[in-house]
Amino acid sequence: MTTTARGRQKPPTAQGATVWLTGLPSAGKTTIARFLAGRLRAEGHRVEVLDGDEIRRFLSAGLGFSREDRNTNVQRIGLVAEVLARNGVLAVVPVIAPYADSREAVRKRHEASGTPYIEVHVATPVEVCSERDVKGLYARQAAGRLTGLTGVDDPYEPPLDPALALDTRSQTPEQSADAVHAVLAARGLV
Ligand SMILES: Nc1ncnc2c1ncn2[C@@H]1O[C@H](COP(=O)(O)OS(=O)(=O)O)[C@@H](OP(=O)(O)O)[C@H]1O
Numbered sequence: 001m002t003t004t005a006r007g008r009q010k011p012p013t014a015q016g017a018t019v020w021l022t023g024l025p026s027a028g029k030t031t032i033a034r035f036l037a038g039r040l041r042a043e044g045h046r047v048e049v050l051d052g053d054e055i056r057r058f059l060s061a062g063l064g065f066s067r068e069d070r071n072t073n074v075q076r077i078g079l080v081a082e083v084l085a086r087n088g089v090l091a092v093v094p095v096i097a098p099y100a101d102s103r104e105a106v107r108k109r110h111e112a113s114g115t116p117y118i119e120v121h122v123a124t125p126v127e128v129c130s131e132r133d134v135k136g137l138y139a140r141q142a143a144g145r146l147t148g149l150t151g152v153d154d155p156y157e158p159p160l161d162p163a164l165a166l167d168t169r170s171q172t173p174e175q176s177a178d179a180v181h182a183v184l185a186a187r188g189l190v
């Protein structure tokens, strides 16, 4: 607590951060984001989950999955996340963000304002993702009804130096979320 000029007690300013969960479709990004957000909220933190699907319905409506459109989508989300995080919110971002240069631009935006940015690679192999196939995208691609699926016939550039890489084959979603929480705790952010 700090004391104001009039002697009133002011709560300490909350420290925000962006946690970006990058990985293939069906890797586990959304599931981990939900578990992590639930735990953080229960601890009293201000949390927003910027879900890729929801963002694409509104903020990024009309964008497709070309390299250019994905970059535009990721930069928009990066801007919103940074604004939230700069103002004390823990912004949790389960978004594929397949290109390293796009992710780097988001990192730089955070660095420019001194806002913590934590990159987590949800490193589920494509074979496991295609078995999970939560939204049926891998089946549609295999049937020739979808092209440009990330990790199959569209690029995914894995992070070279993430704060954390998760092997979701050997963890429950809760364990994966707890591992992300541990990184936040180690950095004094929670
Ligand atoms: N061609 C293609 N490639 C990848 N993903 C596809 C595609 N078409 C639709 N979808 C669905 O779009 C969901 C959101 O994508 P993102 O906004 O996270 O993608 S990106 O970062 O802009 O690349 C993404 O959500 P998740 O499955 O939760 O990752 C997919 O379900």
Ligand SMILES: Nc1ncnc2c1ncn2[C@@H]1O[C@H](COP(=O)(O)OP(=O)(O)O)[C@@H](O)[C@H]1O
Pocket: 023, 024, 025, 026, 027, 028, 029, 030, 031, 032, 094, 132, 134, 167, 168, 169, 171, 172, 173, 174, 176
């Ligand atoms: N450790 C784990 N972390 C996250 N998801 C997991 C894990 N283990 C199994 N899963 C399952 O994998 C699927 C991932 O789906 P989802 O979170 O929608 O992926 P994405 O958002 O990356 O497309 C869910 O059915 C989830 O229950």
